[in-house]
Amino acid sequence: MKNLSWFNKTMFFFNIVLAVLTFVAYVLPFLAPKIFPFLSVLTLFLPMMLILNVIYFIYWGIQFKRQVLLSALVLLLGITFINKFYKFSERNLPEETSDFTVLSYNVRLFNKFEWSEKETVPVEISDFLKENNPDIVCIQEFSNAEDFDYQRYKYRHIISRGNKIKTGQAILSKFKIIETGEIVLPKSHNNVIFADIKKGKDTIRVYSIHLQSIKITPDVNEISDDINGMNQQKSQRILKRMSTAFKEQQLQAEMIMDHKKNCKYPIIICGDMNNSAFSYVYRIIRGDLQDSFEEAGSGFGKTYDFKYYPARIDYIFADKTMQVKSFKNFIEIVDSDHFPVMARLSMIEEKL
Numbered sequence: 001m002k003n004l005s006w007f008n009k010t011m012f013f014f015n016i017v018l019a020v021l022t023f024v025a026y027v028l029p030f031l032a033p034k035i036f037p038f039l040s041v042l043t044l045f046l047p048m049m050l051i052l053n054v055i056y057f058i059y060w061g062i063q064f065k066r067q068v069l070l071s072a073l074v075l076l077l078g079i080t081f082i083n084k085f086y087k088f089s090e091r092n093l094p095e096e097t098s099d100f101t102v103l104s105y106n107v108r109l110f111n112k113f114e115w116s117e118k119e120t121v122p123v124e125i126s127d128f129l130k131e132n133n134p135d136i137v138c139i140q141e142f143s144n145a146e147d148f149d150y151q152r153y154k155y156r157h158i159i160s161r162g163n164k165i166k167t168g169q170a171i172l173s174k175f176k177i178i179e180t181g182e183i184v185l186p187k188s189h190n191n192v193i194f195a196d197i198k199k200g201k202d203t204i205r206v207y208s209i210h211l212q213s214i215k216i217t218p219d220v221n222e223i224s225d226d227i228n229g230m231n232q233q234k235s236q237r238i239l240k241r242m243s244t245a246f247k248e249q250q251l252q253a254e255m256i257m258d259h260k261k262n263c264k265y266p267i268i269i270c271g272d273m274n275n276s277a278f279s280y281v282y283r284i285i286r287g288d289l290q291d292s293f294e295e296a297g298s299g300f301g302k303t304y305d306f307k308y309y310p311a312r313i314d315y316i317f318a319d320k321t322m323q324v325k326s327f328k329n330f331i332e333i334v335d336s337d338h339f340p341v342m343a344r345l346s347m348i349e350e351k352l
């Protein structure tokens with residue numbers, strides 16, 4: 001520190017603060033949010049902290065300062081987290097007749113409340129499904145829309161609730177559905193549905209999940225301004241609301257974990273988790289399943305239209321009895337505040 005200029009001393013002080021916060025964020029996925037609900041907010045910003053640590057690593061490195069070791073240690077310890085945030089290469093294995101595709105999409109009620117000026121959202125989503133032709137579709141925030149064509153899927157499991165406006169979830173399948181069900185989440189408008197689907201000689205259980213929303217604006221600038229104190233009361237409300245949502249998500253995630261323990265079939269879990277891949281709920285819902293993005297995706301894997309920030313909160317988890325042959329997130333589709341994600345899978349035993 002003695003050989004550092006006053007500017008570099010200041011930079012290193014903030015580097016230390018960043019390193020401590022990053023270490024805390026590394027630990028949080030292993031701690032239940034109800035223990036430290038406010039700290040759980042850090043998991044949302046871990047990707048940003050990783051980027052800042054890379055910047056510090058470069059900053060000290062080009063000066064040949066030993067302070068580079070701090071950022072190097074932080075990045076080394078977080079190497080597994082980096083893979084959840086950004087994939088440098090993708091997998092796209094040759095297609096075979098035994099492959100099947102699974103698509104997950106939060107459609108935001110097909111624009112029922114006219115958040116978008118486009119009046120053809122249901123039609124465009126129908127056309128998108130026709131073009132990509134997924135075998136199984138999991139839809140969150142489903143609502144009846146006259147112009148949405150789902151009749152091409154012979155087998156359907158749809159649960160909607162509400163008086164004037166019915167909302168819920170849908171699982172659409174080209175393969176026969178032999179059993180369906182729902183996990184009712186307490187004190188929540190969100191829910192989880194599942195369908196046991198017969199594909200050839202195999203039966204697969206598909207869950208479509210929609211966890212509690214943390215209800216934040218899709219503009220990272222506004223959140224940053226609030227939390228930095230420009231609007232202290234509003235920032236406190238946001239943090240309290242997010243903390244409450246994290247605790248509710250924990251309960252919901254644990255219900256899903258308990259439910260899937262009793263399933264005798266290979267499992268696929270799709271849906272909108274409303275949380276990052278660095279969170280407690282991600283860790284326990286995923287369990288020993290494969291994250292399709294980590295297996296075969298590329299880039300940031302952005303699934304939510306969050307301004308200036310590549311938020312990944314929609315997932316497709318696949319059983320280890322399956323091979324993830326390709327994965328895609330369709331960021332060019334702007335018919336919702338979420339982007340659809342699709343994985344191409346195959347049962348491993350079919351290849352033996």
